Amino acid sequence: MTSTRTEPGHVRAPETGLAAEEAVARARAIASGLVERQAETEQRTYYAPDVHDQLVNAGLYRLLVPRRYGGYELGADTFARVCTALARGCPSTGWMYLFGAAHALVVGTLFEERAQRELFATGDFICPATVAPAGSATRVDGGWVVNGTWRYCSGSPYATHFLGHTMVHRDGDPEPTPLMFVLPRESWRLEDDWGGQLGLRGSGSHGITAVEAHVPDHLTRTGLLPQTDPTKGTPGRALHTNPEYGGGPLSFMLLELGILAVGMAQGALDAYDELMRARTTSFWPIVPRTEDPDYQFRYGEAAGMIAAAEAAVLDAVRQWRDLSARGPAAITRERELRLALIGRETVRLCWRAVESQLFPTAGSSSVRAGERVERVWRDMSMLHSHAGLGTFLSSMANRELAQAHFFADQA
Missing domain, CATH: 2.40.110.10 (Butyryl-CoA Dehydrogenase, subunit A, domain 2)
Structure with missing residues (x-):
């Protein structure tokens, strides 16, 4: 890794007035070129400088930056669809982009005007974050x-x-x-x-x-960021006219895992689609996989799970946005946890589709190192090691939700 390319590239600033649908279309166009570059992205350990420049020129690092600081302020739903599109083309790229760009929402919500003016002065805002205290x-x-x-x-x-x-x-x-x-x-x-x-x-x-x-x-x-209480209002809610800068940080942070899982699973389904069109069955009668009832069943089963997962997480993002608009008092810990757990169930649906339907029937040659189905399986397996999913959402959130529901009046 060279130090010169780990810094933001020097490319032109994006045009003003980017619309939501155009942002999603640009993400899909970029994603179409990522599929064949997944191996090089893994070898490099991050996406290529020219991909970074494409994201800059498309304005995608400014989606959640407030308008008053040169951003597009296109909202959580647009951001979710952009991230899903990128993860569909390359899970690593989608992951890296999301966790770099998402924290514009955190800064725009939690920090005072002086800090926001200073932090967003760079235009394109890329800010990884960790929640475990260290140092x-x-x-x-x-x-x-x-x-x-x-x-x-x-x-x-x-x-x-x-x-x-x-x-x-x-x-x-x-x-x-x-x-x-x-x-x-x-x-x-x-x-x-x-x-x-x-x-x-x-x-x-x-x-x-x-x-x-x-x-x-x-x-x-x-x-700590995950323990932020937005019920008393936030600096961003007072500073911006957009109530999303007063939304719940915990729930959106954990919904992000579901957003990425949907894109990853869609990529696996794309690969399975190509295999069905290109290959025949292994057992008699030898026919194209597209004509085989068992392959048809597997494809349909996985497609239904992934579509349900996408519907769930996008509706959860809509609920998050609507809850933000209702005002600070509406964003209780119980409501935040209910939304976060939709993110967990989204991941579970996507994982079941890949692990139980697509991966076992794609064929051994399709799960060799570097094949698309194999890579998605590895990437989704790695997703389960994320502490937010593997530790908090798998057990702690269940107990905390129940406690918030039954004992909130005693707090």
């Missing part, structure tokens, strides 16, 4: 000095910023408390520690290291 921070006049390494920072190779967490001791408090902070690109270095995993090898999920990095107070917040 350390020392209090200095007007801010903090941060040191440490944060792993699994998906979207980091072309990032303009990084959002992380650490634990700090504040004056008079014997117990440490979480500190959320944002660092610009010049304040940290990218580690060469990604690519040997089972899947998502091209997702740019590298570690980030900060050494004596100064972060001013206005680029910090107390608390």
